[in-house]
Amino acid sequence: MTPVPVLALNGPTASGKTAVAVAVAHALADHGVPAEVVNADSMLVYRGMDIGTAKPTEAEREGVPHHLIDIMEVSEDASVAEFQALARAKIAECRARGVVPILAGGSALYVHAILDDFRFPGTDPRVRSRLEAELAEVGPAALHERLRQLDPEAAAGILPGNGRRIVRALEVIELTGGFRSQLPEWTYALDTVVQVGLEVPRDVLDARIEQRVERMWADGLVAEVEGLARRGLRQGRTASRAIGYRQVLAQLDGEITEAEARQQTVFGTRRLARKQLGWFRRDPRIVWLPADAAATPRIVSELRGRVAGIGG
């Protein structure tokens, strides 16, 4: 029996993944093949972060089930390893029901970790917080020197100023005795994966980002952040760093003006899009398609032959 395929729908922010995912789900349903969306976006997991993340609304979802959205509080910290487990479980569950999971999102590391053979060595909050305290005290260069003595190879791969990665390397060495920081090969750990990237010309994308940020403010992003601040947004290490949210927090604290907050949000989102593009472009398996009206039928035809029920 042919396994139910997994469709990964990637692309930078504002490339139109949300709309395409829903359209593809409908198109597959028309062929008698049910499909549901599994989120692969690191910020959509937070309850209440709606406007600034451009989270698909109920209306935009058009009745297609969306999974792994709104599963955490803003005061909690998401992590790749945890999300990997949740997403893999959800994908398996969909396939067991004969439903095509559409893994849609722009968090490339998440997608990579879910689809490929990507194992995380574990973590220990006590070790971690101790190392972080040390980092704050002695600075990254001193810790990098210690890492160099413990594991020269690992140290060579991490620049002396990158405190966060040095801390994690030291943590892993302490827990497991060694640190392997090689990213895995582009080899799917899941079978029957079809990976599509949505392509949008750079200038169109930039213009769209600018409009989107304007709309966020008009739709009440500031009020949303004020509400989330009361629910512990500032305590969340991950959520408080989200583009737009970080800037509005700074605005509310009087550190920057509203105009600066908007401008920095546009810049930050643009930079994010370029980073995402960089990740996805490096993945040789992605089939790139222009993000226009023809995208949906082309994606369906990419899936044709792999899904029982979609004839040729």
Add this chain to the structure above:
RNA sequence: GGCCAGGUAGCUCAGUCGGUAGAGCGUUCGCCUGAAAAGUGAAAGGUCACCAGUUCGAUCCUGGUCCUGGCCA
């Protein structure tokens, strides 16, 4: 119209006691294993407003021109 301040990288500005210039942000290109919308490295980019003078040499000094902002009329 008068007075003052200023015209240096795409933007905001620093600087050169005269020896053709830097920062932050932006841009481009990378790196990435439990924070990834995070973290981090590098590169490109400037006839220093214009014209003339002084000087071996001017972005810097002098004179003029144009432009911008502020104050006074």
